[in-house]
Amino acid sequence: MSLSRRVFIENGAMLIAAIGAADAAWAAAPMLSESDPTAAALGYKADASAVDKAKFAQYASGESCSNCALYQGAAGSSSGPCPLFAGKAVSAKGWCSSYAKKG
């Protein structure tokens, strides 16, 4: 085997291992707690039906992380990343006051 071919194969193997590690890191991301200071400040609830509607009058029935433009979970997922809460997973059924309807 030529040196360049071997290097190519080794780099490919390392890339695949790195992607696997990134997937594993995401799978292990803890769920966002409603008591997290940022979550609390934004009125995050893991179940949108529990949103304090008096405090967050902009909340409209049917809004949830799963149809928010910022939600990065896969379609049909029960939870996924949100850039506002790095390293945590938000519930697809959740909601916070930064909700932005997916276009």
Ligand code: SF4
């Ligand atoms: Fe959910 Fe959107 Fe708020 Fe993120 S910004 S927590 S996806 S409602």
